[in-house]
Amino acid sequence: MPHQPDPLPRPLDHLAELAGAAGRGESPALVLREGTLNHNQLRLRVARLAGWLAREVPEKGARVASWAAKGELTCLMPLAAARAGLVHVPVNPLLKRAQVAHILADSGARMLVGTPSRLATLEGGDLPEGCAMLDESAALAAAEAAGLELGASQADPAELAAILYTSGSTGRPKGVMLSHANMWLGAVSVAHYLGLAEDDVTLGVLPLSFDYGQNQLLSTWYAGGSVVPLDFLFPKDVAKACAKHGVTTLAAVPPLWVQLTEIAWPAEARAPLRRLTNSGGALTVDLVRSLRGMFPQARLFPMYGLTEAFRSTFLDPALVDTHPTSMGTAIPFAEILVINDAGEVAADDEEGELVHCGPLVALGYWQDPERTAERFKPAPAASQYGGMAVFSGDRVKRSAGGLLYFAGRRDAMIKSAGNRISPQDIEEAALATGLAAEAVALGVPHARLGQAVHLVVRGDAAGAEELPKRLQRDLPNFMQPQMIHWRDAMPINPNGKIDRTALQAELNKEFGE
Structure with a gap:
C-alpha cells in the first residue's frame, strides 16, 4: 500500500477493475462453496450482473x-x-417479514432478489407496487444467459450508491444513504491502515448488510486480496475455516470474540492470521489480553464507527497493550472533533460529543429530512473539511496525547451481540400481540452480549406463556428478550410518561452483569 492513501474518489464499481488492471487477474478474489472466482472472473460476473440489472430495471x-x-x-x-x-x-x-416489508416499502424497491425460503415468508402487500421478486439462483442464471456485459461506469462519485438500514433510538429503521465516494474512500482507508495486500485472505463472518461486513469485501478487493464469505453455526466453524483457507484477516464484534476465545484453536488456524479487527462495541481489557495471548503474532485493531459515517477511529496495534480501552485516533479521510456542551472544541480530558467530519460522512437518511437534520449538521467552525458533519450522540474524551476514550452513549439504543436494536421495534411487536397494554424494552449490561434485551410488560400475566411464542414468530433472533418482566403498573415520571430511567436502574441493579 502507498504511504498515504489516494484521496480521489471513483465510482464504486471500479473496484472490480483494479486487480485485473494491475496484473493480478488470475489470483483468487472470492472463495465460494461452489468454487473460486479469480479477479478476472469477478470482473466478468460483475459486468454481466450489471448488464442484466440495467435491462431489468432501466430507471x-x-x-x-x-x-x-x-x-x-x-x-x-x-x-x-x-x-x-x-x-x-x-x-x-436475519430480519423477518415485517421488518423486510418496511424496508421494501420505505426504499421503494423495484426488485427484490433473495433466498427462496425467505421470499416464501412474504405475504400479500409486502412488496411495493411494481417490485419484481426473484430467487438468487434464477437471477444469477438469467444474468449469465443474457450475456450483457456492462463496462465500468462513469458515475459521479457523489451519486447515491446504497441505502443501509439501521435502527434508530426511536421509530423504525432508518435508511442511511451512502454515495460511491463514501464507499470507495472507506475501502481505500481501511485497506491502507490495515496494511492489506494481494496475498491477504479475509474471512467474511459479518453480515453483508452492515457497513463493517460490506467493507470486508471492498477493502480486500481494493488491495487485490481474496474474501471467503462464511455463514457459521458454531464458533468452531470459524476456526476450521481459518485453517482451511489460510485466513490472514478476521473481523468480529465483541460477543463473537468472546466465543472465539473459549474454543480450542489448532496451530494451523492461528498461524496465518496477521490481523484481528473489532468494531460494534468496545473490547474489555480482559478480552484484549485473551486475544493477544491466543494470537500473539496477529495485530489487533480496535475500531469505532457509526453507519452514518462508516468508520471514525482505530487504535494503532502498537498501543493496544498499553492503552487497551482507547478508541484510538481518526482513520484516513476522517476528521474527529470533540465538541463540548458550549459548542466549542473540548479541552484535553474534557467530555464532549464525537463529531465526524470529512468525505466519509453519509448523505443523510433516505426520505427523512427531519431526522437527517437532527444528526447531520454543518461542521463546527474548527473543522478543516467543513461541509456537513455527523453529530454522533456519543460522549468521548481526548487525552493530551491525542487518544480518544469512550465516555457514554446519549441515545436509548440497545447494543446486543454487535446489533444496534431500536427498543421501539420490540415494544411495538409486544403491543401488537394484544397481550401487553404497555411495554418497555431495555438493554441490561451482560458480560457476553454487551447488553441483553429485557422487556417490561404491563398486562394480564395469563399471557406470560404466549407472548414469547408470538415474539419468536414476529421478531428476528437477535431482538428476542432474554427476560420478560410482568408488572401490574409502570413507574411514571413527573411528565406523566413511563419512567424508563427508573426501570433501567432497577433492572441494572437486579440483573446486570
Whole structure:
C-alpha cells in the first residue's frame, strides 16, 4: 500500500477493475462453496450482473434489494448495482417479514432478489407496487444467459450508491444513504491502515448488510486480496475455516470474540492470521489480553464507527497493550472533533460529543429530512473539511496525547451481540400481540452480549406463556428478550410518561452483569 492513501474518489464499481488492471487477474478474489472466482472472473460476473440489472430495471437511481445469506449474489450486488446506475439495498438475512416489508416499502424497491425460503415468508402487500421478486439462483442464471456485459461506469462519485438500514433510538429503521465516494474512500482507508495486500485472505463472518461486513469485501478487493464469505453455526466453524483457507484477516464484534476465545484453536488456524479487527462495541481489557495471548503474532485493531459515517477511529496495534480501552485516533479521510456542551472544541480530558467530519460522512437518511437534520449538521467552525458533519450522540474524551476514550452513549439504543436494536421495534411487536397494554424494552449490561434485551410488560400475566411464542414468530433472533418482566403498573415520571430511567436502574441493579 502507498504511504498515504489516494484521496480521489471513483465510482464504486471500479473496484472490480483494479486487480485485473494491475496484473493480478488470475489470483483468487472470492472463495465460494461452489468454487473460486479469480479477479478476472469477478470482473466478468460483475459486468454481466450489471448488464442484466440495467435491462431489468432501466430507471437510473431505482432501488434493488437483496435478502439472502452470503453467496455470489450478495457479494457482487454492491458493485453490479452501482455499475448499472442503481441503488443497492442489502437486507439483513436475519430480519423477518415485517421488518423486510418496511424496508421494501420505505426504499421503494423495484426488485427484490433473495433466498427462496425467505421470499416464501412474504405475504400479500409486502412488496411495493411494481417490485419484481426473484430467487438468487434464477437471477444469477438469467444474468449469465443474457450475456450483457456492462463496462465500468462513469458515475459521479457523489451519486447515491446504497441505502443501509439501521435502527434508530426511536421509530423504525432508518435508511442511511451512502454515495460511491463514501464507499470507495472507506475501502481505500481501511485497506491502507490495515496494511492489506494481494496475498491477504479475509474471512467474511459479518453480515453483508452492515457497513463493517460490506467493507470486508471492498477493502480486500481494493488491495487485490481474496474474501471467503462464511455463514457459521458454531464458533468452531470459524476456526476450521481459518485453517482451511489460510485466513490472514478476521473481523468480529465483541460477543463473537468472546466465543472465539473459549474454543480450542489448532496451530494451523492461528498461524496465518496477521490481523484481528473489532468494531460494534468496545473490547474489555480482559478480552484484549485473551486475544493477544491466543494470537500473539496477529495485530489487533480496535475500531469505532457509526453507519452514518462508516468508520471514525482505530487504535494503532502498537498501543493496544498499553492503552487497551482507547478508541484510538481518526482513520484516513476522517476528521474527529470533540465538541463540548458550549459548542466549542473540548479541552484535553474534557467530555464532549464525537463529531465526524470529512468525505466519509453519509448523505443523510433516505426520505427523512427531519431526522437527517437532527444528526447531520454543518461542521463546527474548527473543522478543516467543513461541509456537513455527523453529530454522533456519543460522549468521548481526548487525552493530551491525542487518544480518544469512550465516555457514554446519549441515545436509548440497545447494543446486543454487535446489533444496534431500536427498543421501539420490540415494544411495538409486544403491543401488537394484544397481550401487553404497555411495554418497555431495555438493554441490561451482560458480560457476553454487551447488553441483553429485557422487556417490561404491563398486562394480564395469563399471557406470560404466549407472548414469547408470538415474539419468536414476529421478531428476528437477535431482538428476542432474554427476560420478560410482568408488572401490574409502570413507574411514571413527573411528565406523566413511563419512567424508563427508573426501570433501567432497577433492572441494572437486579440483573446486570
